[in-house]
Each structure stands twice: as C-alpha cells, then as structure tokens.
Amino acid sequence: MSSAHHIKYALLSVSDKRHIEGFAQQLIQQGFSLLSTGGTAALLRQANIEVRDVADYTGFPEMMDGRVKTLNPKIHGGILARRDNPQDLASMVEHGIERIDLVCVNLYPFREAVAQKDCSIADAIENIDIGGPCMVRASAKNHQFVSIVVDPNDYDMVIHALQNDTLDEHKRRGLAVKAFAHTAAYDGAIANHFSALNNDGSKRAFPDIFTRQFIKTADELRYGENPHQAGAFYADAEDPVVSLADCKVLQGKALSYNNIADADAAFACVRDFSDNAAVIVKHANPCGVAVSGTQAEVYERARAADSTSAFGGIAAFNQPLEAEAAKLIAQTFMEVIIAPGYSDDALTALSAKKNLRVLLAPSTAAVQGGLEFKRVSGGLLVQERDDHILTREMCKVVTKRQPSEEEWADMMFAWSVAKHVKSNAIVFAKGGVTLGVGAGQMNRINSTNIAVEHGGKAIQGSAVASDAFFPFRDGVDALAKAGATAVIQPGGSMRDEEVVAAADEHGLTMIYTGIRHFRH
Secondary structure, three states: OOOOOOOOEEEEEOOOOOOHHHHHHHHHHOOOEEEEOHHHHHHHHHOOOOOEEHHHHHOOOOEOOOOEOOOOHHHHHHHHOOOOOHHHHHHHHHHOOOOEEEEEEOOOOHHHHHOOOOOOHHHHHHOOOOHHHHHHHHHHHOOOOOEEEOOHHHHHHHHHHHHOOOOOHHHHHHHHHHHHHHHHHHHHHHHHHHHOEOOOOOEOOOOOOOOOOEEEEEOOOOOOOOOOOOOOEEEEOOOOOOOHHHOEEEEOOOOOHHHHHHHHHHHHHHOOOOOOEEEEEEOOEEEEEEEOOOHHHHHHHHHHHOHHHHOOEEEEEOOOEOHHHHHHHHOOOEEEEEEOOEOHHHHHHHOOOOOOEEEEOOOOOOOOOOEEEEEEOOEEEEEEOOOOOOOHHHOEEOOOOOOOHHHHHHHHHHHHHHOOOOOOOEEEEEOOEEEEEEOOOOOHHHHHHHHHHHHHHHHOOOEEEEOOOOOOOHHHHHHHHHOOOEEEEOOOOOOHHHHHHHHHHOOOEEEEOOOOOOOO
C-alpha cells in the first residue's frame, strides 16, 4: 500500500488568490471534491469550477458578517479525525462528517491592513483571522493524514506529488512546518501591532512585545567566527529591504559565517553610491572604496587604496561586472564578489578561481527603511536602519574658507564611506578614492594616526570625514599636519568654537552635517 493518502475533499479558502483557479482545476482532475467559502468560492465559480459552499456542507450559514464560517465540527472533525482510529471514524459516520484530506488556506492580510496610515483599531481587529488559523493548525497537527497548503508557490509541488502518488507523510510534514510558521508569523504581527498602540490609538515606533521570524537559508555553516563555534544563517522574513539573503550564489565554496558578515558590510556600503563604485571590505570595514571611471579602473583604485588589507577581502560593485574588472579580480585573492549582474565573459574569467564565491544581487538600490538588530546578553537591541543620505543642502560651512568644488566632492564621498566604518571612524579621500581609513579605535586620534599611516604622502590635499564630532582641537591639528585641506564632521561638541578656530588657523575648510554615523 502506498504511503500517500487518498484525497476525498479539499477545502480552499484563501486571501492570496494567486493561481488558485488553476490549482483548483488540477485538484479536481486528481479526484477532489471542493469545499470553499465566500470570495474564494465566488472566484472559482466565475472560472466555471464546481465547488460546494461550506455553509451548504455544514448546514449553517455564514453569519456575523462572515466572522463565523468554518468554525464547525463538520469542518474540524473532517480535518482532525485520525484515519487509523476506529473511534474517530465511528464519530464521523455518526455525525455525517466527511474526510477533508487537503486544506488550502492563507490568512487575512493583517500586515497590509495595519500598514495603511488610516487603519483604525476597528479595522485592525476586523483583519484578524480566526477560522483560518484554526483550520491551518488543525491540518498541520493532523499532517499524518492531511495536507495543508498555505503558500501558492507550493501548488505545483503538491499537484506533481499527487500525480505521482508521492504526497507522503514526509512531504506533508514539510507543508505542516511551513503552516505552523505561517500562523506563528501572523500571530506575531498581531502582537507587535497591538502592543505598539497607545491608548489614543496612535502607534509607537517599537512594540512592548517584539516578535520576528527568521528562516534558515542555508544548512549549518562550517563554523561560526571561530572553528570551535557552530553557526548558521537566517533570513529576516519581514525585512522589506533586499539583503544579502536575497543574493544567489553563482560559483564557489559555501559562504562562511565571516564571509556573510563581511559581504553584508560591502553590500551595504556600495549601495550608497550612484556613480560606478567598488567597495572592498575586510573584517567588516571598508579598506578601499572608489567611484567614477571604468569599472576596471574603479576596482583597481579601490584595491590599491590598501592592497595589504584587500588580500582575501570582499569586493562589491553597484553595476553589472564586466570582463576587464573580472580579469583583474582573478589575478588577486578575493573571498567573495557581489554585483547586480555578470557578463558571460566576466563569469568565464572568474571561473578560473574555483573557490571564489560569486554572488548575484537582485538589486543595489539604496537602502530605505527597515530595522537593525544586535544581540546582547539577556536581550536584543533594535533600531531603525541608518539609511540617511547626505546632500550638500544639508551641510553648513563653518570656517572662513569656503570649499572648492573638488573639496566638496571629496568630503561628500569620504562621508559616505565613513558611514560604514566602525567608530571611531576617520576617512581620508581624494579624487573619488579612499586614501586611509581608521576604524574601531577607542579614541579619534588613534583612528587618525592609523588612517595617516595607510595614506602616507597621498593624503596631501585630501578631504577627511569624521563620523562624530571632534571633542578637542588636537584632532584637527593632526589632520592638518597630515596634509588634509577639508574636513566634514557632524559638529555639536562643547568645544566647537575651539575646533573651528583651529581649522581657520590651518587654512582648512570645514563643514558640519548636523548628523553623526556611529557604528559599533
């Protein structure tokens, strides 16, 4: 006897009606009789698909504005009955309950409803599905006998399995896991929404109860940051921003924990540039960034900015990778390449490096919105993603000397890079390329000294960005001594007048942004 079960009734009641007509037609071809409700039943009838109303089957009409439709023993008994339990089967016969062996249900669009600015508490409440989750959970609980389908993307798999008599318990368990995740995410969204409401109905930025769903996108990694630590990669199911989790691996070894962390940093940085850009990251910090020119020129300039650190780094591009740039990459040791496309010749050139991970990004559009998380002992820090993009109109020149056009361009570029450098961040740049990057030091002077050491004589005539204000004039003195001529910083120190006076003494031009970019 086959391990697959034999379908008698299928119940279809969906909010996401994509492809439901085709799925229903194929189910009938596989011997189903269909039960349905409300809008789903009407849609199926419009497609000339034979369907029986749940109300007709149960003998109870839909009532209370549709709040009560499927909450009935003839529905849940047909789903929950254990087909190998004589008492369950006897109860079905006694009460006229038919077997419902496949349930296709997804839930009211609660997230979409509450995302509307004019959504009231009453509107939110009406978009809380009750019968749907009950059917989904009942079906998933009884997956030994019942198939639960919550995702239109699974329709083809289910039909193929039915056609080949392979819709076995293993496949049904996989569908059940997805179903439990579906209802868990739904309940989490409801809890998040209502726990963020004030008494007057206004909404706070962060709920009192925070629930988020993450989905493992790859099996356990070889290890975590170090070989003695286990690790895995999970995608944020609710993040609206295209992320590293959406990238497709075209070539190379499996990504490691550190590869993913560094690739994420490179991907985030390169997206902030509209001109042709290349970003090379090592240990989560940009070590070389360049913009403007051919892609091969941009990559070569970014790599040469700190060739020592670039060895074994992560390179990200905001334009499809061309063959000439790919040939240069193939001449050096890189761990990961990210780009929004690859020419055939570029892929051929990269294929010479068999272990090089090549990632295809679906989009390199600048990040807008979303949340960031940081795990700390006993809790979770949550903040809005830093998606601020600076424009010249937001800046204020605070020194006697005004910036030249070249200095403006260099400062804006350096500022965009500094946003992605660990604090305390100091970035020297000139002509669309970083010259020296100081990152993650306990004081700004140490970051400056590191950046100057990297940049050497090339720093002469450069611009420098500081991710936060200078608390004392000594930072400006050090920048001037190194050869910088322009400084961009947030401002806001108690000693701003002293700092600006130091800039004037050295003949520097300085602008305030009014915003900082701490990155810990």
